[in-house]
Amino acid sequence: MKKLLLLLTLAPCTAIGQSYDVLFIGNSYTYSNNLPQQVAGLASSFGDTINYDSSTPGGATFNAHSSNATTLAKISQQEWDYVVLQAQSQEPSFSPAQVANDVYPYAQILVDSIAQNSLCTEPLFFMTWGRKYGDQQNCMFYPPICTYEGMQNRLRESYLEMATTNNASVSPVGISWKNSIALDSMINLYSGDNSHPSIYGSYLAACTFYSSIFKKSCVGSAFWPVGVDSATAVFLQTVASNTVLDTLSTWNIFNADFSYVIMGDSVVLTNSSSNYESLMWDFGDGNQSTSTNPTHSYSASGSYTLTLTAYNNDSCFTDTLSASIQIGVVSSLDEKPKKEKTLQTITDLLGRTTQPVPNSVLFYIYDDGSVEKRIQLER
Numbered sequence: 001m002k003k004l005l006l007l008l009t010l011a012p013c014t015a016i017g018q019s020y021d022v023l024f025i026g027n028s029y030t031y032s033n034n035l036p037q038q039v040a041g042l043a044s045s046f047g048d049t050i051n052y053d054s055s056t057p058g059g060a061t062f063n064a065h066s067s068n069a070t071t072l073a074k075i076s077q078q079e080w081d082y083v084v085l086q087a088q089s090q091e092p093s094f095s096p097a098q099v100a101n102d103v104y105p106y107a108q109i110l111v112d113s114i115a116q117n118s119l120c121t122e123p124l125f126f127m128t129w130g131r132k133y134g135d136q137q138n139c140m141f142y143p144p145i146c147t148y149e150g151m152q153n154r155l156r157e158s159y160l161e162m163a164t165t166n167n168a169s170v171s172p173v174g175i176s177w178k179n180s181i182a183l184d185s186m187i188n189l190y191s192g193d194n195s196h197p198s199i200y201g202s203y204l205a206a207c208t209f210y211s212s213i214f215k216k217s218c219v220g221s222a223f224w225p226v227g228v229d230s231a232t233a234v235f236l237q238t239v240a241s242n243t244v245l246d247t248l249s250t251w252n253i254f255n256a257d258f259s260y261v262i263m264g265d266s267v268v269l270t271n272s273s274s275n276y277e278s279l280m281w282d283f284g285d286g287n288q289s290t291s292t293n294p295t296h297s298y299s300a301s302g303s304y305t306l307t308l309t310a311y312n313n314d315s316c317f318t319d320t321l322s323a324s325i326q327i328g329v330v331s332s333l334d335e336k337p338k339k340e341k342t343l344q345t346i347t348d349l350l351g352r353t354t355q356p357v358p359n360s361v362l363f364y365i366y367d368d369g370s371v372e373k374r375i376q377l378e379r
Helices: 030-043 062-066 071-075 097-102 103-116 148-165 171-183 200-212 230-245
Strands: 003-005 019-025 051-053 080-083 122-126 170-171 258-263 266-273 278-282 295-297 304-312 317-327 343-347 360-365 371-376
Touching: 003 278, 019 030, 019 071, 019 200, 030 051, 051 071, 051 295, 062 103, 062 317, 071 103, 080 103, 097 122, 097 148, 103 122, 122 148, 122 200, 148 171, 170 200, 171 200, 171 230, 200 230, 230 266, 230 360, 258 317, 266 304, 295 371
Parallel strands: 019 051, 019 080, 080 122, 122 170
Antiparallel strands: 003 019, 258 266, 266 295, 278 304, 304 317, 343 360, 360 371
């Protein structure tokens, strides 16, 4: 389960690492290039830990996994933090009616099996990528998947539907692929069969999983597999981090978030958290609320700290966001609390780490996954 790792030294220190137990269920898309080990390597590079196991027989569907003795035994062997669910690569891209019949019921069986073992486990759907030239094998039966773009769109729709229906999260690997291809199509994410991942594709998937599980940027990791150069590694880290962290709610990833408006002695709060079961607001004056979008009035002017705590998976997962406000100062601005961010690296247009250079376009990459594009002018 989620743990906090403390490193003790002679100097003051803080908690720097998180540990998660993850079971990967899928097929060759998951075991190619040892994807789980790559996720663990990324985690280790930041002082985090992934303990993992897997059940990934070649070509396996959700239907097959739902009655696979090995898969079911591994689900029940311990209380996992996450169980990754990867469907057969083509099935979720088929017509909505066919997916509803051939995929969704078995995804539900797997999610139910996970919940029966532990309500503290979060199912994490592995959104895969479209084949490089679409699904030519099934194109004649369902034309939307004749192209990469059409196949990717259907995969996106189906995986998001499964996540929403099952109160689960999505690791949007396929969208990371789509964004990578749009930014630099020269990086070949595919192996020779134009379906399975190359080492670049698996590393991009691993980066996406790291950011999905830890809700942190993977930019700056010193881990990348043999065959991936440092510049490409930074590029793929950046693409994955931006894909996940810019839109956590889109992927139904558990997250506490809110905005607020101060009106006189009152604050109007708007909850924008995702994939949560319950909320607790602390207004900083001794009062609390479990309402979704509360309004609170203060009895005295002053500085207060708003804190939103979101709970998920039978309160096994918590996430907290705070913001400082001033009451007694006239304001009608719509405010949004900011999570602290730290500059991790500066890259040029080719994704190479650099220092500020006059008259050049640079990308400032922060640990929350945000990227600022700046033009450094000569002074």
